[in-house]
Amino acid sequence: MKPPSPTFSPLYRQIRDLAMQALASGEWQPGQAIPSEQELAVRFQVSQGTVRKAIDEMVADKLLVRRQGKGTFVATHSDPHALFRFLRLTPDSGERRALENIPLDCLHARAGQEVARNLELEPGSAVVIVRRVLRDQGVPIVADEIFLPEELFNDLDFAMLQNWKSSLYSLFETRFGQRMIHAREKIRAVAADRPAAEALGISEGTPVLLVERIAYSYAGRPVEWRRGLYLTSGHYYQNELS
Amino acid sequence: MKPPSPTFSPLYRQIRDLAMQALASGEWQPGQAIPSEQELAVRFQVSQGTVRKAIDEMVADKLLVRRQGKGTFVATHSDPHALFRFLRLTPDSGERRALENIPLDCLHARAGQEVARNLELEPGSAVVIVRRVLRDQGVPIVADEIFLPEELFNDLDFAMLQNWKSSLYSLFETRFGQRMIHAREKIRAVAADRPAAEALGISEGTPVLLVERIAYSYAGRPVEWRRGLYLTSGHYYQNELS
DNA sequence: CAGTGGTCTAGACCACCTC
DNA sequence: AGGTGGTCTAGACCACTGA
The missing domain is CATH 3.40.1410.10 (Chorismate lyase-like)
Known part of the structure; x- marks a missing residue:
C-alpha cells in the first residue's frame, strides 16, 4: 500500500511558482529581461533544464517572451505585437x-x-x-x-x-x-x-x-x-x- | 560572413513531421496507441528526449494525448471529452x-x-x-x-x-x-x-x-x-x- | 512485476546577439 | 569573444497502469 500523494508538484512547477511571485511582486518588470537561465538555476538550486521547463510553461501562457541570444523578457501590453x-x-x-x-x-x-x-x-x-x-x-x-x-x-x-x-x-x-x-x-x-x-x-x-x-x-x-x-x-x- | 540557413529545422521538428505522416497516412489510427517513446527513438535513430519534444508539440496541438503508464494515443473526435x-x-x-x-x-x-x-x-x-x-x-x-x-x-x-x-x-x-x-x-x-x-x-x-x-x-x-x-x-x- | 510516460540532471554543442 | 537561448544526448530515477 502506497500513500496517495495529492499534493505532489514537480520541481519545475515549484520553480514556475517562484517565478510567478517574482512577477506578481514586481521584482521582474514588464518589458525587462529576467535573469538568465544559468543564474536562475543557481538561485533556485536546480539544473538549467528544470528552469527551462518552468520558463517554457510561462512562455506558453504568454507571461514571458524568449529572444534568442538576448534573453527572456516579461511580456508587456505596451509591445505593439500584443x-x-x-x-x-x-x-x-x-x-x-x-x-x-x-x-x-x-x-x-x-x-x-x-x-x-x-x-x-x-x-x-x-x-x-x-x-x-x-x-x-x-x-x-x-x-x-x-x-x-x-x-x-x-x-x-x-x-x-x-x-x-x-x-x-x-x-x-x-x-x-x-x-x-x-x-x-x-x-x-x-x-x-x-x-x-x-x-x-x-x-x-x-x-x-x-x-x-x-x-x-x-x-x-x-x-x-x-x-x-x-x-x-x-x-x-x-x-x-x- | 556566414551563409544564412533558411531551411534549418531542428531534429525534433523533423521527427514531428515524420509522425505527422504516420497520422496522415493512417498508419496511426484515431483512438489507437502509437509506439512507445523508446520504440520511436530506435526507429528514428534519435534520443528519447528528442522524440519526447516532438510529441510534446503534437500534444499541445491536440493531435495526440498522453496517458501516463499506458501510452500515447491519437486524439479522436469520438472521445466524449472532445x-x-x-x-x-x-x-x-x-x-x-x-x-x-x-x-x-x-x-x-x-x-x-x-x-x-x-x-x-x-x-x-x-x-x-x-x-x-x-x-x-x-x-x-x-x-x-x-x-x-x-x-x-x-x-x-x-x-x-x-x-x-x-x-x-x-x-x-x-x-x-x-x-x-x-x-x-x-x-x-x-x-x-x-x-x-x-x-x-x-x-x-x-x-x-x-x-x-x-x-x-x-x-x-x-x-x-x-x-x-x-x-x-x-x-x-x-x-x-x- | 514489467512497461509506459514524467521528471531531473550534467554536459556538449549550435544559433544568435552584442560588444 | 563571451553571453544568451536552443538543441541533443545519455542515464537515472519517479509515478502510474495493468497483468
Missing part, C-alpha cells in the same frame, strides 16, 4: 489597423449585483466605470463600458484616459501595476438599444455583438469586467479553434 | 448538455464562388451540402449549412446522417478518414431572415450569431466550410483569451 491579443475584431477586407480610442467618461460609483458578482466583490463596493468608443478611420465600431475595482484603480480619471496614447491594458499595466494575463468572453447577438445606437451612430434595433469579458491578473483575480457592443457590418470577430 | 472542442455554445445557466442533431437534408451540388473560395476549390467543383439543426431539449438553437468537397465525401448521404448517433466530426473521421484538427471562425451579429427564422422557430429579424467556419485537416487543407446561425437568448458563445 496590441490585438485581446481585441479579436478584424475588418472584412484588408489588415488590422489600430483603432482610435475615444474616452467618453470616467466615474466612480458603487457596484451593483451583476458587477459585484463578475469582479468577485461585495455588492456596493467602490468601482471605477469607464465608457469609451473605438473608431476605425472615424467610424465608431465598438462601444465599451468597463468596470474596475476602485481599490486597484483609485487614481484613474478622465484626463488620464484622454492623454494616454496606447491601449487601455498598457495604461493599466504601466500606471496601476495590473497586468491582464487571461480573459473569458461571453458573446451574444442583440439588438442595439437607444443609447448604444447613438454611441455607434446606427439605428436602434440593429443587430450587434454583445461581448462581456472578465479579465484576470497574475493571482487569477478578476480585475476587470467589461460589456462591449461590436458593430459587425464591416468587421468580424475572429476566433481560432484547436 | 465533444465541445469546436462547439463553443454554452447554456446561460448550468452545464453543457449534448445537443440533439437533426439532419434536414443532404444534397450534392456545384460550388459557387463563395464556397469554392473558402474550400480552395475551382468554382463549379462538386460539393456535398448538409443542412441540419441542433436542439437543446427540443428547442432549436443552431441552424447549420455545411459544405464539403465531394471528392472526399462522395458516399455521404441523408440516411448516414440520420443513423449516426455521435458528432459530425466523429462521422467524418470514422467513415471518411478526415480528421478536423483546426478551424477558424468569423462571427457576426445579423438579423434572422425568413428561412433562418423558420428553422429556429423565431420571428424574422431576431438578432442571431452568424458563425462561419473553415475547418482544416492534417495537411492544412480546408475540408469543411460551414455557415451557422446561433440563437443566443438562452446560450452564449464562450471564448478564452490568453
Whole structure:
C-alpha cells in the first residue's frame, strides 16, 4: 500500500511558482529581461533544464517572451505585437489597423449585483466605470463600458484616459501595476438599444455583438469586467479553434 | 560572413513531421496507441528526449494525448471529452448538455464562388451540402449549412446522417478518414431572415450569431466550410483569451 | 512485476546577439 | 569573444497502469 500523494508538484512547477511571485511582486518588470537561465538555476538550486521547463510553461501562457541570444523578457501590453491579443475584431477586407480610442467618461460609483458578482466583490463596493468608443478611420465600431475595482484603480480619471496614447491594458499595466494575463468572453447577438445606437451612430434595433469579458491578473483575480457592443457590418470577430 | 540557413529545422521538428505522416497516412489510427517513446527513438535513430519534444508539440496541438503508464494515443473526435472542442455554445445557466442533431437534408451540388473560395476549390467543383439543426431539449438553437468537397465525401448521404448517433466530426473521421484538427471562425451579429427564422422557430429579424467556419485537416487543407446561425437568448458563445 | 510516460540532471554543442 | 537561448544526448530515477 502506497500513500496517495495529492499534493505532489514537480520541481519545475515549484520553480514556475517562484517565478510567478517574482512577477506578481514586481521584482521582474514588464518589458525587462529576467535573469538568465544559468543564474536562475543557481538561485533556485536546480539544473538549467528544470528552469527551462518552468520558463517554457510561462512562455506558453504568454507571461514571458524568449529572444534568442538576448534573453527572456516579461511580456508587456505596451509591445505593439500584443496590441490585438485581446481585441479579436478584424475588418472584412484588408489588415488590422489600430483603432482610435475615444474616452467618453470616467466615474466612480458603487457596484451593483451583476458587477459585484463578475469582479468577485461585495455588492456596493467602490468601482471605477469607464465608457469609451473605438473608431476605425472615424467610424465608431465598438462601444465599451468597463468596470474596475476602485481599490486597484483609485487614481484613474478622465484626463488620464484622454492623454494616454496606447491601449487601455498598457495604461493599466504601466500606471496601476495590473497586468491582464487571461480573459473569458461571453458573446451574444442583440439588438442595439437607444443609447448604444447613438454611441455607434446606427439605428436602434440593429443587430450587434454583445461581448462581456472578465479579465484576470497574475493571482487569477478578476480585475476587470467589461460589456462591449461590436458593430459587425464591416468587421468580424475572429476566433481560432484547436 | 556566414551563409544564412533558411531551411534549418531542428531534429525534433523533423521527427514531428515524420509522425505527422504516420497520422496522415493512417498508419496511426484515431483512438489507437502509437509506439512507445523508446520504440520511436530506435526507429528514428534519435534520443528519447528528442522524440519526447516532438510529441510534446503534437500534444499541445491536440493531435495526440498522453496517458501516463499506458501510452500515447491519437486524439479522436469520438472521445466524449472532445465533444465541445469546436462547439463553443454554452447554456446561460448550468452545464453543457449534448445537443440533439437533426439532419434536414443532404444534397450534392456545384460550388459557387463563395464556397469554392473558402474550400480552395475551382468554382463549379462538386460539393456535398448538409443542412441540419441542433436542439437543446427540443428547442432549436443552431441552424447549420455545411459544405464539403465531394471528392472526399462522395458516399455521404441523408440516411448516414440520420443513423449516426455521435458528432459530425466523429462521422467524418470514422467513415471518411478526415480528421478536423483546426478551424477558424468569423462571427457576426445579423438579423434572422425568413428561412433562418423558420428553422429556429423565431420571428424574422431576431438578432442571431452568424458563425462561419473553415475547418482544416492534417495537411492544412480546408475540408469543411460551414455557415451557422446561433440563437443566443438562452446560450452564449464562450471564448478564452490568453 | 514489467512497461509506459514524467521528471531531473550534467554536459556538449549550435544559433544568435552584442560588444 | 563571451553571453544568451536552443538543441541533443545519455542515464537515472519517479509515478502510474495493468497483468
